[in-house]
Amino acid sequence: xxxxxxxxxxxxxxxxxxxxxxxxxxxxxxxxxxxxxxxxxxxxxxxxxxxxxxxxxxxxxxxxxxxxxxxxxxxxxxxxxxxxxxxxxxxxxxxxxxxxxxxxxxxxxxxxxxxxxxxxxxxxxxxxxxxxxxxxxxxxxxxxxxxxxxxxxxxxxxxxxxxxxxxxxxxxxxxxxxxxxxxxxxxxxxxxxxxxxxxxxxxxxxxxxxxxxxxxxxxxxxxxxxxxxxxxxxxxxxxxx
Numbered sequence: 429x430x431x432x433x434x435x436x437x438x439x440x441x442x443x444x445x446x447x448x449x450x451x452x453x454x455x456x457x458x459x460x461x462x463x464x465x466x467x468x469x470x471x472x473x474x475x476x477x478x479x480x481x482x483x484x485x486x487x488x489x490x491x492x493x494x495x496x497x498x499x500x501x502x503x504x505x506x507x508x509x510x511x512x513x514x515x516x517x518x519x520x521x522x523x524x525x526x527x528x529x530x531x532x533x534x535x536x537x538x539x540x541x542x543x544x545x546x547x548x549x550x551x552x553x554x555x556x557x558x559x560x561x562x563x564x565x566x567x568x569x570x571x572x573x574x575x576x577x578x579x580x581x582x583x584x585x586x587x588x589x590x591x592x593x594x595x596x597x598x599x600x601x602x603x604x605x606x607x608x609x610x611x612x613x614x615x616x617x618x619x620x621x622x623x624x625x626x627x628x629x630x631x632x633x634x635x636x637x638x639x640x641x642x643x644x645x646x647x648x649x650x651x652x653x654x655x656x657x658x659x660x661x662x663x664x665x666x667x668x669x
Contacts, residue, residue: 435555436486438632443479445639446472449646456650463524464517471510471578478502479635485557490549498557500542504571505535507578510613514585534574541567554628579613586610586645605649612641 450472457465481498484491512531516524546564553560559568590606619634 434486434629435632436483438629438636439479439482439486441479442632442636442639443476443483445636445643446476446479449639449643450476453646462516464513464515467509467513467516471506471508471513474501474506474509475635475639478506479639482557482632482635486555492547495547495549495557495561496542496545499559499562499567500539503559504538504542504574507582507613508535508574509578511578511581511585514581518585518588531577534570538570538574541570554623556623556628556631558623575617579617582613583610586613601651602649605645605647608641608645608648610645612638612643612645614638615641 450469453465453469453472457469478498478501481494481502484494485498508531512524512528515527519527544564545562545567547561548563549561551560551563552558559571562568586606586609590603590610593602593606615634615638616631617634619631619637622630622634
């Protein structure tokens with residue numbers, strides 16, 4: 429498989445997996461009306477958009493709008509909005525709304541900065557999209573803040589949930605599911621780090637593995653599990669996510 433085709437196929441697979449994932453979460457939200465599900469679905473849609481733009485670049489070539497959509501949704505917003513879903517799941521409602529207000533203002537500012545940035549595609553290294561194409565200041569500095577917030581909330585929330593279920597020895601499928609979600613959330617970051625170190629394809633591989641691991645983790649964590657209590661019939665424990 430040629431480099432150009434691989435650079436298109438890997439992110440396309442990531443986008444398709446994440447889009448299906450988002451549809452499932454949206455359907456669950458339509459029945460349960462839980463805010464954390466809505467924010468997770470929005471974050472997954474951002475993930476799918478980012479992958480689709482990477483696929484466009486790999487299969488078709490450079491386009492400034494494609495780059496801007498990729499950088500906004502795939503590089504800046506996705507982790508923070510996924511993490512915000514976990515905030516609504518675990519934090520007090522007042523804190524969750526306060527943090528969302530900050531995220532919303534920051535997201536609007538990010539939209540403005542990304543779509544007014546000066547671009548030079550010749551500055552990108554290799555055959556993959558990267559922020560090196562942005563030549564104007566004040567844009568790339570946004571990314572670490574959004575990603576750090578999302579990483580702490582999403583991964584930290586998944587690990588915390590796994591620890592609670594493991595400590596109580598109940599619904600152990602959620603322990604495994606949350607661990608998979610945490611690993612999936614970390615995978616794109618590791619892929620991006622290896623990409624910056626000069627290793628090709630690692631960002632797109634990390635994104636694909638991340639999408640798959642989070643999807644499997646979510647399905648595993650939200651399936652019902654039969655538990656047995658002493659001197660009582662089996663009961664099916666409802667999923668909370």
